[in-house]
């Protein structure tokens with residue numbers, strides 16, 4: 626059985642409150658490792674607590690999602706969390722211009738939070754997991770002057786965006802969105818050694834999955850679709866990419 630890593634799961638979210646541990650156990654039995662990704666301080670902390678229950682196979686990424694940015698958040702709290710050995714990345718962080726916000730200067734606040742978290746990643750030498758929605762240009766402007774490594778998660782950009790982030794060395798994360806948006810050309814043009822797979826569960830459930838609420842067991846469906854588009858099985862390569870980026 627191939628080994629897989631769900632590089633972007635949210636089993637730390639409330640919708641998995643009752644059964645997250647039984648889901649994790651099924652995943653581990655099926656050779657699926659998991660990185661649970663934080664979106665705010667509390668669920669980042671929970672992602673670590675979950676990971677710390679396991680010797681191996683379950684990891685955490687910590688960060689404040691652009692839609693969860695709050696005034697006066699003390700980012701040193703986040704840096705303290707990163708002391709756990711289970712923390713393999715800072716994220717998800719980035720820019721999200723999709724949802725109109727009632728907050729003043731929301732774009733500026735997002736950029737400020739993104740920069741503060743980038744600094745933590747640089748200081749701790751951790752990769753970043755980037756969330757970008759309708760914000761690829763601004764994101765590129767910020768990242769092109771920095772020397773970071775990471776993944777653009779749930780990639781939905783075009784070939785020009787792909788080219789830009791590949792040129793900076795970033796990995797590209799694909800999930801169930803590939804069943805909703807035509808990303809065939811993007812996938813074909815992403816070198817095998819830059820592809821990561823993820824579920825973004827409980828969101829983005831692939832078609833024909835047994836549960837409407839997504840979980841990391843759907844990873845194989847996503848991977849198979851990528852093989853179909855690529856015309857080859859690159860499972861081993863994708864697995865190695867994940868180990869390399871997250872230093873697992």
Ligand SMILES: [Zn+2]
Nearest residue numbers: 633662717825
């Ligand atoms: Zn996510």
